[in-house]
Amino acid sequence: MTPMQSTDVATKAPESMTDPERGVLLSVRGVTVGFGSKIILKDLDLDVNSGEVLGFVGGSGTGKSVLMRTILGLTPKRAGRISVFGHDLSKANRRERLMIERRWGVLFQQGALFSSLTVKQNIQVPMREHLKLSPRLMDELASLKLELVGLPQDAADKFPSELSGGMVKRASLARALALDPDLVFLDEPTSGLDPIGAAAFDSLIDNLSSTLGLTVYMVTHDLDSLHSICDRIAVLGNKRVLAIGTLDDMMKNDDPWITSYFRGERALRRT
Numbered sequence: 001m002t003p004m005q006s007t008d009v010a011t012k013a014p015e016s017m018t019d020p021e022r023g024v025l026l027s028v029r030g031v032t033v034g035f036g037s038k039i040i041l042k043d044l045d046l047d048v049n050s051g052e053v054l055g056f057v058g059g060s061g062t063g064k065s066v067l068m069r070t071i072l073g074l075t076p077k078r079a080g081r082i083s084v085f086g087h088d089l090s091k092a093n094r095r096e097r098l099m100i101e102r103r104w105g106v107l108f109q110q111g112a113l114f115s116s117l118t119v120k121q122n123i124q125v126p127m128r129e130h131l132k133l134s135p136r137l138m139d140e141l142a143s144l145k146l147e148l149v150g151l152p153q154d155a156a157d158k159f160p161s162e163l164s165g166g167m168v169k170r171a172s173l174a175r176a177l178a179l180d181p182d183l184v185f186l187d188e189p190t191s192g193l194d195p196i197g198a199a200a201f202d203s204l205i206d207n208l209s210s211t212l213g214l215t216v217y218m219v220t221h222d223l224d225s226l227h228s229i230c231d232r233i234a235v236l237g238n239k240r241v242l243a244i245g246t247l248d249d250m251m252k253n254d255d256p257w258i259t260s261y262f263r264g265e266r267a268l269r270r271t
């Protein structure tokens, strides 16, 4: 039986989940997270390989955002170990923690730009937090980031409320890329975009991943993104990673949720 055919793959075969050629950038082992008496994630394992685009799916309320927030250190875990760039996050001192945070970027759901700051000032927030740069250099870097995500230079002085949904996503991505991270976390980056805007955003992420060697951890409900840019897909269910592998692996998996998600009516309408 291949790992993908087994629904308890995540609890027993961590090595088989990864691509040894690429190396593991993010490793989650035995993580349990709960709120009060409600356990959301139980004994969860996950590996993200360097340079891959990993799509993270699962039913609504299964804990995809909770897991991402736990990895980022925003939600406490009750058990387990999370290592990023080879560092155990719970053992990292303040200096190491800052070094780690400099190497990742985050795009939260809805973009989460500061509404009282312009796009340029939003992009410069991580630079101000982590680097000591002259205002002129920060302006130059912000301008480069705008170009990288395909925003016109005149977007720099606009406020988030003056942008379209697609532009907000791009501006948020520019902020996530402000410090040239190795790893970016994207929480439903294409939600709220029309199909053409979503496809353009997917192709932007795909380009960044291949040209910058960026590793992408992407929570999504978007089947098109999963088909077009993800190297692997992880499925969250029953409080853990039910399955992880390529799209082909998902198509062969006989778990009922995975079958209905990848081979159900909505999936068939895509073809």
Ligand SMILES: Nc1ncnc2c1ncn2[C@@H]1O[C@H](COP(=O)(O)OP(=O)(O)OP(=O)(O)O)[C@@H](O)[C@H]1O
Residues within 6 Å of the ligand: 035, 040, 058, 059, 060, 061, 062, 063, 064, 065, 066, 067
């Ligand atoms: N701070 C919190 N306190 C209590 N419960 C919480 C908290 N944050 C999340 N939850 C609960 O954890 C569960 C998982 O939430 P989460 O937002 O991670 O789901 P999700 O898989 O991202 O869902 P969706 O796809 O709908 O965005 C939900 O039942 C939610 O109510």
